[in-house]
Amino acid sequence: DGGITQSPKYLFRKEGQNVTLSCEQNLNHDAMYWYRQDPGQGLRLIYYSQIVNDFQKGDIAEGYSVSREKKESFPLTVTSAQKNPTAFYLCASSLQGTQPQHFGDGTRLSIL
């Protein structure tokens, strides 16, 4: 079945550590996205990528980094510079822009 796989489902980070969240899609979509979701709020865009080897900052990119070396993969690193990283992180993909975005089931990141 085609879809988006995010791993791990739960992740714990110690103060001062970088952590990387995985996102893989087998939908052959060109565009991929990372969102952050906090309780009672809508989704906020962290980064997006239109094609391989290209990505743009979203509204809340500070403290995060991404790479897009392969079409199917778009990992997100939460760096120690992100002072409030506890959140639910969602990865999505779409064929192109303004096409329906398909989401993974998220990674919940907590600070130890």
Added chain:
Amino acid sequence: GENVEQHPSTLSVQEGDSAVIKCTYSDSASNYFPWYKQELGKGPQLIIDIRSNVGEKKDQRIAVTLNKTAKHFSLHITETQPEDSAVYFCAASMGDSNYQLIWGAGTKLIIKP
């Protein structure tokens, strides 16, 4: 900046009744309006979407209406069922970006048996 306001934040309806969720957007250049359903611990799932050249779209028990003049769009669910209980999000495309969506804050829909 541009935003999307979504109301109500919580909606409780009797099973079998209809539910309506409303969103208002500020970016007059928005042209794509999706609705997503999110169940607990899962990612959002697209349930219906509409583009600016259409005023209404239906898919079985779900419909979306768009009023571009007033800059608002609504989700209508008829004959609600227990499995409709979830959080629903509306979104609008950012006019100057084909890739960015502006999201509403979500509506928790509770279906009472």
